[in-house]
Amino acid sequence: MEKLFTHLLENYEACVAVVLFVIGLCMLLFDRNLLKKVIGLDIMDTGTFLLLADRGYIAGRSVPIVTDGVTDMANYINPIPAGLVLTGIVVSVSVSALMLSLTVRIYKKYHTLDMDALYLMMSDRRKGGRV
Amino acid sequence: MSFVQNFPFFSIILCLLCAVATFVAGDKWGRRLTIGLLSVSIVLQSCVLWFCASNNTSYAYMMGHYPAPWGNEIAAGIIEPLMALLFSVVLLLSVLGGMDYILKDIPADRRHLYWSMVDLTLVSLLALSYTNDIFTGYVFIEICTIASCALLSAKDTGRTLIASVRYMVFALVGSGLFLIGVIFTYSITGHLLFPQLHETIAALWADGTYRFTMTVAIGLMTAGLAIKSGLFPFHFWMPDTYGRATPASSGILSGVVSKAYILLLIKVIYRAVGIEVFAASGIQSVLLIFGIAGMIVGSVSAIRSKRLTTMVAYSSAAQIGYIYMGLGMGTQAALLAAFLHIFSHALTKPMLFLSASRLADASGGHMDFPSLQGAGHRDVTAGVLFTAGALSMVGVPLFIGFIPKLQFASAAFALTWQKWPVLLALAVSTLLNVLYFLYTAMVLWLPQKDSAAFRPQERRWIASAPAMVLLAIGLVIGIHSAPLTALLQQGFALFCQY
Numbered sequence: 222m223e224k225l226f227t228h229l230l231e232n233y234e235a236c237v238a239v240v241l242f243v244i245g246l247c248m249l250l251f252d253r254n255l256l257k258k259v260i261g262l263d264i265m266d267t268g269t270f271l272l273l274a275d276r277g278y279i280a281g282r283s284v285p286i287v288t289d290g291v292t293d294m295a296n297y298i299n300p301i302p303a304g305l306v307l308t309g310i311v312v313s314v315s316v317s318a319l320m321l322s323l324t325v326r327i328y329k330k331y332h333t334l335d336m337d338a339l340y341l342m343m344s345d346r347r348k349g350g351r352v
Numbered sequence: 353m354s355f356v357q358n359f360p361f362f363s364i365i366l367c368l369l370c371a372v373a374t375f376v377a378g379d380k381w382g383r384r385l386t387i388g389l390l391s392v393s394i395v396l397q398s399c400v401l402w403f404c405a406s407n408n409t410s411y412a413y414m415m416g417h418y419p420a421p422w423g424n425e426i427a428a429g430i431i432e433p434l435m436a437l438l439f440s441v442v443l444l445l446s447v448l449g450g451m452d453y454i455l456k457d458i459p460a461d462r463r464h465l466y467w468s469m470v471d472l473t474l475v476s477l478l479a480l481s482y483t484n485d486i487f488t489g490y491v492f493i494e495i496c497t498i499a500s501c502a503l504l505s506a507k508d509t510g511r512t513l514i515a516s517v518r519y520m521v522f523a524l525v526g527s528g529l530f531l532i533g534v535i536f537t538y539s540i541t542g543h544l545l546f547p548q549l550h551e552t553i554a555a556l557w558a559d560g561t562y563r564f565t566m567t568v569a570i571g572l573m574t575a576g577l578a579i580k581s582g583l584f585p586f587h588f589w590m591p592d593t594y595g596r597a598t599p600a601s602s603g604i605l606s607g608v609v610s611k612a613y614i615l616l617l618i619k620v621i622y623r624a625v626g627i628e629v630f631a632a633s634g635i636q637s638v639l640l641i642f643g644i645a646g647m648i649v650g651s652v653s654a655i656r657s658k659r660l661t662t663m664v665a666y667s668s669a670a671q672i673g674y675i676y677m678g679l680g681m682g683t684q685a686a687l688l689a690a691f692l693h694i695f696s697h698a699l700t701k702p703m704l705f706l707s708a709s710r711l712a713d714a715s716g717g718h719m720d721f722p723s724l725q726g727a728g729h730r731d732v733t734a735g736v737l738f739t740a741g742a743l744s745m746v747g748v749p750l751f752i753g754f755i756p757k758l759q760f761a762s763a764a765f766a767l768t769w770q771k772w773p774v775l776l777a778l779a780v781s782t783l784l785n786v787l788y789f790l791y792t793a794m795v796l797w798l799p800q801k802d803s804a805a806f807r808p809q810e811r812r813w814i815a816s817a818p819a820m821v822l823l824a825i826g827l828v829i830g831i832h833s834a835p836l837t838a839l840l841q842q843g844f845a846l847f848c849q850y
Contacts, residue, residue: 246528249521258521265528269535276539302538305487309531312494319498320520323505327513339514 234275241268255324255334259317266313270306277302356403357411359396360428360436360482366392367475374468379460382467389471390444393478397437404430405839410846412484412547421548427484430843431691435615436481439608442698442822443474446607449706449818450600457507457598466506472499473604480612486534486624487544489616493530493580497523500609503601504593515592522589523580526613530576536569537624546623557629567633570625574617574635581613583676584646587653587669594668595661595719599709602661603702606668611694614675618687621679622847631682640680640770644777646673651784659719660708663788664701667745670781671697674760681774683766684844689759691840695829696744696752703822704741710734710816711796721792726800733816735796740823742789744830747782752826755833757782 229236241264248261277299285300328334331342370389374382404410410429417423447454447470458466476496483489497520505516538544540562541552556562579586594602621630630636650670657663671693678690708719714730715723728735744751747758757778764774829836 242528242532246525249525255517258517262524265524269528269531272532273535276535301544305538308487308491312491315498316494316520316524319501320517323501323513323517323520326505327510327517330510330513336514336517343511343514 235272238268238272238275253336255336259320259324262320263317270309273302273306354403356399357413359400360426361413363393363396364475364478367471367478371468371471371475374464374471377464379463382464386467386470390440393440393474394437397433397440400428401433401437404428404433420545421543424488425484425545426482428482429846430839431847432481434843436478438695438698439477442607442702443604445818445822446600446603446702450598450603452815453598453709454600469499469502477608477612480616484546485544490531490534493613494527496609496612497527500605503604504597507598512596515596518589519593522586526576526579529572533569533572533576536565540565549624550626553629554626570633571635573620577613577617581610582669582672583642584649584669584673587650590669591662591665594665595659599705602705607698607702610672611698627682636680636682639676643673643677643680644773646676647777647781651781655784655788660724661719664704664708668701678760681763681767681770683763685763685766688840689756689763692759693756696756699752699822699826700741700744703737703819706819707734707737711738721795725795725798728796729800737819737823738796739793742793744826746785746789750830752830754830
């Protein structure tokens with residue numbers, strides 16, 4: 222037990238990232254409010270990026286930008302996860318924008334963001350299997 | 353290096369450029385550009401396939417200035433251009449077949465955006481076919497999700513908007529799980545390219561280090577892609593997504609988009625993780641169980657459906673189950689059956705969605721079965737196409753759907769404890785398919801209840817020509833499947849060599 226606790230403490234960044242991911246995932250899946258779903262999505266992505274950045278970090282080293290002519294790899298952290306995080310952020314922003322645009326269109330049409338209420342409206346309107 | 357070897361890269365870049373050009377070109381030119389692009393893509397993928405098959409070769413193509421293991425790569429053998437060719441053909445025929453509905457369902461001022469999204473879907477499908485890098489795979493599944501969602505929500509009704517949100521939620525959960533799996537894999541191995549991942553994972557597994565973490569990573573990647581492709585129990589978004597979109601979008605989403613995720617999963621299993629490690633991790637058996645469950649539950653849900661497109665959509669869940677069952681069986685014969693089923697489903701499902709919409713049109717816009725009674729008499733072409741598609745899905749000989757089912761059954765005999773569950777599932781699922789597809793076909797051809805209520809639709813036969821081409825391709829493969837089977841087997845030998 223003590224070993225597990227020490228292990229978790231040593232990897233606290235990864236633990237925080239996983240907790241964020243789970244919170245975001247639960248919001249995305251179970252929250253009825255569309256806007257909160259989008260917020261959940263962003264929290265989930267933040268957790269993922271934190272985990273990715275953490276995997277690339279090496280204690281005691283600096284950002285991988287050549288300074289004072291030092292080119293030895295041993296002085297810098299792994300730059301690839303940072304590049305992946307940047308790519309991931311671009312993807313995440315695009316997805317959030319699309320989700321928000323859908324949210325706006327749904328609100329304009331139905332004046333609610335509650336998914337349960339929306340499903341209820343849909344089932345009421347479906348009569349005779351009309352297309 | 354032969355000039356043809358540049359074609360995968362050219363086709364991806366060309367699609368990206370066309371997506372931007374279509375955005376500014378407007379509806380008319382956007383439509384022409386998209387159809388031209390899809391036609392050019394078919395030619396380019398055919399050239400790459402011909403080059404690799406005739407030389408029996410596969411190759412990796414460096415992207416940018418950094419060689420492996422630091423840079424990015426695309427790779428082509430036989431499987432990759434073959435799947436890219438299938439995606440391009442089905443995309444083109446779905447768009448052409450559903451053109452009437454695209455013009456009717458999507459407002460003219462937004463139609464150029466639809467064409468742009470078709471181009472983006474094509475680029476993501478091609479990139480997923482050719483990529484040799486797992487993170488590039490993640491980026492393009494997200495692009496594919498965004499483009500697919502836009503294709504779905506293009507039909508501006510409340511129901512499609514809600515269906516789009518539902519689709520996005522499931523797709524994003526899938527993407528998130530896949531990305532976490534990729535990060536775990538990267539943090540253990542330090543690689544993103546498939547060949548390097550394969551070497552490192554095999555060495556780590558043999559060594560016994562990180563086995564639990566690796567199993568979790570493989571499980572997350574598999575679960576992510578399974579959710580995105582609609583494997584049971586994550587198939588409940590399918591009826592609204594496939595059943596409410598404009599028919600061209602339904603054909604694209606069910607026919608090719610879900611297959612692209614499965615293709616990426618096959619690459620992850622066979623080229624990154626390795627089939628031995630995948631089997632040893634136990635996830636292979638889980639896939640088999642969920643695949644079989646999907647076959648049965650999807651078919652039962654289809655039987656309980658009250659709308660035609662909902663029934664066809666739930667049938668997709670059952671067909672996806674077949675493919676995952678093939679992956680869960682884990683042998684090369686089962687993989688061949690899974691690929692043949694991908695072909696069968698990709699060619700048949702758009703045909704079913706296109707003809708279902710025409711049958712509904714001939715029934716006053718109604719999709720429920722009582723209204724559809726005798727619809728085959730009112731639109732004979734659509735009735736014949738739907739019936740042919742139904743026979744193919746059931747697995748009647750001469751149709752393409754028969755070939756994978758036969759292959760699954762023969763592959764099952766090589767298994768141990770899995771043999772009887774697989775054979776039983778095949779028998780039960782086929783019986784359920786017969787129940788709902790032949791029932792629907794019979795409803796379509798029953799005498800009309802009230803012939804005065806619905807006037808026969810005036811249809812140009814040319815509007816049904818793309819669906820006829822899909823049927824013709826399916827029949828050719830169904831009657832003479834040996835060349836495709838031989839090509840796939842030749843491709844498997846090259847699949848893990850680069």
